[in-house]
Amino acid sequence: MAQAVRAGRRGRAGMPQVVSRGGLLSFLVVLGLWALATGPLDLVGPARFPSPADFWQSGVQIVTRGYAGGTLLTQVWHSLRLVLFGFVVASATGVGLGLLMGLSPRAEKLINPTFLLLRPIPPLAWIPLAILWFGLGDAAKIFVIWYAAFVPSVINTLTGVRGVDRTILSAAEVHGASRSQLVRDVVIPAALPMIFTGLRLSLQACWTTLVAAELVGAFFGIGRVLMTASQDVNPGMILFAMVCVAILGAGTTWLLGTLERRAMPWRQA
Amino acid sequence: MISPSTATSGPDIAFRKVSKVYGNAEGGFVALDKVDLTVSRHEFVAIVGPSGCGKTTLMRMAAGLDFPTSGDVLVRDRQVEGPGPDRAVVFQQFALMPWKTVRDNIGFGLKCRGAAPSEIKQVTDRYITMMRLQGHESAFPHQLSGGMQQRVAIARSYAVDPDVLLMDEPFGALDAQTRLVMQEELVQLSRVNPRTVVFITHSVEEAVFLADRIVVMGRNPGRIVEIIDVKSLRLSERWDELPIEEVMDLESFTHMRTRVWKLLKDTKRSTAA
Numbered sequence: 001m002a003q004a005v006r007a008g009r010r011g012r013a014g015m016p017q018v019v020s021r022g023g024l025l026s027f028l029v030v031l032g033l034w035a036l037a038t039g040p041l042d043l044v045g046p047a048r049f050p051s052p053a054d055f056w057q058s059g060v061q062i063v064t065r066g067y068a069g070g071t072l073l074t075q076v077w078h079s080l081r082l083v084l085f086g087f088v089v090a091s092a093t094g095v096g097l098g099l100l101m102g103l104s105p106r107a108e109k110l111i112n113p114t115f116l117l118l119r120p121i122p123p124l125a126w127i128p129l130a131i132l133w134f135g136l137g138d139a140a141k142i143f144v145i146w147y148a149a150f151v152p153s154v155i156n157t158l159t160g161v162r163g164v165d166r167t168i169l170s171a172a173e174v175h176g177a178s179r180s181q182l183v184r185d186v187v188i189p190a191a192l193p194m195i196f197t198g199l200r201l202s203l204q205a206c207w208t209t210l211v212a213a214e215l216v217g218a219f220f221g222i223g224r225v226l227m228t229a230s231q232d233v234n235p236g237m238i239l240f241a242m243v244c245v246a247i248l249g250a251g252t253t254w255l256l257g258t259l260e261r262r263a264m265p266w267r268q269a
Numbered sequence: 270m271i272s273p274s275t276a277t278s279g280p281d282i283a284f285r286k287v288s289k290v291y292g293n294a295e296g297g298f299v300a301l302d303k304v305d306l307t308v309s310r311h312e313f314v315a316i317v318g319p320s321g322c323g324k325t326t327l328m329r330m331a332a333g334l335d336f337p338t339s340g341d342v343l344v345r346d347r348q349v350e351g352p353g354p355d356r357a358v359v360f361q362q363f364a365l366m367p368w369k370t371v372r373d374n375i376g377f378g379l380k381c382r383g384a385a386p387s388e389i390k391q392v393t394d395r396y397i398t399m400m401r402l403q404g405h406e407s408a409f410p411h412q413l414s415g416g417m418q419q420r421v422a423i424a425r426s427y428a429v430d431p432d433v434l435l436m437d438e439p440f441g442a443l444d445a446q447t448r449l450v451m452q453e454e455l456v457q458l459s460r461v462n463p464r465t466v467v468f469i470t471h472s473v474e475e476a477v478f479l480a481d482r483i484v485v486m487g488r489n490p491g492r493i494v495e496i497i498d499v500k501s502l503r504l505s506e507r508w509d510e511l512p513i514e515e516v517m518d519l520e521s522f523t524h525m526r527t528r529v530w531k532l533l534k535d536t537k538r539s540t541a542a
């Protein structure tokens with residue numbers, strides 16, 4: 001366990017070593033089983049689960065000729081843009097509100113009751129209302145993504161601010177820190193690990209919510225591809241779109257992780 | 270170096286009938302019970318006493334981080350209302366900022382005061398050398414040993430050059446040798462730049478070597494048992510002219526040490542009963 005963590009953190013030069021040798025091996029085994037089950041062994045029919053060949057053909061089709069109204073690049077870019085936009089806006093507002101509530105008991109008293117009331121509503125439950133308000137276009141999706149990512153950002157930032165070490169705050173105070181210096185030099189850095197925990201949860205929520213929202217109704221995007229492929233009974237395309245979501249989710253999470261390490265150099269080594 | 274106003278020697282810190290009760294009024298725990306203590310300007314007062322007798326509480330009140338349930342805490346005749354630039358604290362738990370390097374931790378107070386970067390650099394360089402932290406300027410606290418962290422915490426407080434230095438077991442995490450060096454350094458520093466020091470320690474030897482007066486505290490409730498004058502002995506026996514290890518061998522020193530030890534032992538016995 002400890003060794004796995006160490007192996008994952010190593011590889012400073014160049015790309016980080018994400019996959020260990022054992023991990024790669026088990027991945028290859030799954031691929032092999034897949035090929036066998038859908039091919040020579042014929043355990044799963046092509047209408048239920050695609051063979052590697054179907055998968056490949058769907059990939060070629062959407063990349064070259066397009067599917068559900070656009071090529072892969074168009075569809076992916078459309079979804080990615082919404083997620084990034086929703087995530088950035090949600091993080092900024094969420095971390096901001098979390099800091100405000102953590103720093104000002106008055107603000108917390110004022111806002112927290114409303115927040116606690118809205119918080120249990122699952123993001124997906126907002127989709128119908130969002131469509132009524134904003135239609136099937138991007139605005140509705142951005143709203144739902146924003147809500148989904150906003151909640152964990154607020155909660156974790158607030159928790160982080162509340163958990164600041166009192167003694168360090170006192171130490172900063174007796175050495176002359178003003179209120180704004182306390183916030184900048186103590187509260188924010190101390191809360192940063194929790195803030196990033198919140199951001200990671202937010203990012204996850206963004207992708208979940210986006211795909212669900214696009215499944216309900218969209219003109220473009222990876223969810224639209226999934227929905228269309230389902231209606232066309234095209235398992236190859238369904239699986240291909242799912243893999244795309246997985247790669248996008250992992251990629252954006254990796255980017256956030258890189259940002260996190262940059263933001264907190266003291267947590268290294 | 271010494272401004273005219275510091276020539277007067279009125280009390281720098283005064284605790285007047287200070288009590289501290291934790292919890293509510295009925296079932297409260299009396300951490301301090303009517304403590305009276307004055308510390309003169311440029312005096313070095315050491316506080317010794319069993320764990321939990323309220324040493325840290327007393328110091329936090331002088332720092333303005335805690336307030337008495339009853340009684341008054343005065344610094345230069347003014348009621349303490351909060352932390353101020355005239356007082357710096359070395360905390361028992363170091364309380365370094367994990368996200369700042371050694372240099373930035375030491376320079377923090379100066380930065381807060383809006384000192385110029387060149388001045389911050391110059392002052393931090395001086396204390397990095399004094400605390401033997403060369404080569405670790407860019408390290409983060411968790412990369413240092415406990416003793417090194419403690420030296421960073423001490424340097425951080427020295428760097429703001431406060432009138433009043435409040436030190437809570439500042440040498441507790443140091444090895445015996447470094448401890449001796451730090452004790453001598455502190456004496457040296459007080460000579461070059463006299464200031465008022467309140468110094469909490471569990472080491473009786475340290476208290477006898479450093480202090481002008483030793484405050485012996487007892488617990489349940491936290492109170493002052495006795496205040497011992499060491500300064501007159503130090504001056505008459507000329508401890509200041511000898512290196513620390515020789516002072517600790519002098520008969521006058523060991524006598525004083527034994528006296529404080531006995532007092533401490535008695536307070537423990539009386540609280541156990």
Ligand SMILES: Nc1ncnc2c1ncn2[C@@H]1O[C@H](COP(=O)(O)OP(=O)(O)OP(=O)(O)O)[C@@H](O)[C@H]1O
Nearest residue numbers: 291292298300319320321322323324325326327361
């Ligand atoms: N915030 C608090 N709430 C309740 N009780 C407290 C609080 N702070 C301190 N106490 C109690 O007050 C008493 C004195 O604490 P203090 O930290 O001043 O002791 P101390 O003399 O510094 O001990 P040590 O030598 O172990 O550092 C202790 O019994 C402690 O349990």
Ligand SMILES: [Mg+2]
Nearest residue numbers: 324325361437
């Ligand atoms: Mg203490």
